[in-house]
Amino acid sequence: MARPSTPLLSREQILRAALEQLDRTGELGLPKLARQLDVGTSSLYHHFKGGREELVEGLRGLLTEEAMPEEPLPGESWQDFVRRWAGRYRSAFVAHPAAVPLMTAQTVTHPSTLASYETLARVLHDAGFDDEELLHAVTVLDNFVLGSALDAGAPVEVWADSGRPDSPLSRAIRATKAQPGDRSARAFHLGLESLLTGLEDLRDQDSPGR
Structure with missing residues (x-):
């Protein structure tokens, strides 16, 4: 199957979804976030190679930038x-x-x-x-x-x-x-x-x- 011409996810999409999860549940879990976005957890690591720590810093930037x-x-x-x-x-x-x-x-x-x-x-x-x-x-x-x-x-x-x-x-x-x-x-x-x-x-x- 040919790879899509545009990425299915972007860093900002992931960060927005992570923030929504935090606001709704008070927690941040990568497996749950991946399910929410209907992707595998590895897709999140593709955009945030540093995993949870990099994602949290991304959230910091999203809120304060x-x-x-x-x-x-x-x-x-x-x-x-x-x-x-x-x-x-x-x-x-x-x-x-x-x-x-x-x-x-x-x-x-x-x-x-x-x-x-x-x-x-x-x-x-x-x-x-x-x-x-x-x-x-x-x-x-x-x-x-x-x-x-x-x-x-x-x-x-x-x-x-x-x-x-x-x-x-x-x-x-x-x-x-x-x-x-x-x-x-x-x-x-x-x-x-x-x-x-x-x-x-x-x-x-x-x-x-x-």
């Missing part, structure tokens, strides 16, 4: 770049929280994602963060953003309201429900501003003459 900024804007402060970087990074994963554990389980190698992290590191370096603290700053921001993306996928009621009038937690739950907008998004902005303040203090401690 057009979302994460790779350059600061003219005149943009390091704080504003971090706000933009973190906000767009979080938005990339908010709709796909099941992808977060996969991303954190292996080394980041996707070129465009790495390029965005490189820009973040350069912006922080140019702002005065030294080599000893810079990677910790990037790690803290990364952990916070991905944790916030998971929080966005949490139940509407994360903590049960005991209904007790003497419970500060229950009073806070009721007060938060009465606030407009999304609880997770509000918490993200509050946490990010707190992080920026802490990072600025850290930078200034390392640079007594600043």
Whole structure:
């Protein structure tokens, strides 16, 4: 039988199907993905020779390639770049929280994602963060953003309201429900501003003459 003139599958088709599987089931399995696409598992390895690890990096790129900024804007402060970087990074994963554990389980190698992290590191370096603290700053921001993306996928009621009038937690739950907008998004902005303040203090401690 003659080989088809065009491939039956493309990398993007596989990645889109993998993301759909993740969103629907919370898991990523290559045999199940192959059955979903009505192909053999070997067909997936034809497009992703590195197997599951390469597929996960492909998903990372699919979600972040057009979302994460790779350059600061003219005149943009390091704080504003971090706000933009973190906000767009979080938005990339908010709709796909099941992808977060996969991303954190292996080394980041996707070129465009790495390029965005490189820009973040350069912006922080140019702002005065030294080599000893810079990677910790990037790690803290990364952990916070991905944790916030998971929080966005949490139940509407994360903590049960005991209904007790003497419970500060229950009073806070009721007060938060009465606030407009999304609880997770509000918490993200509050946490990010707190992080920026802490990072600025850290930078200034390392640079007594600043």
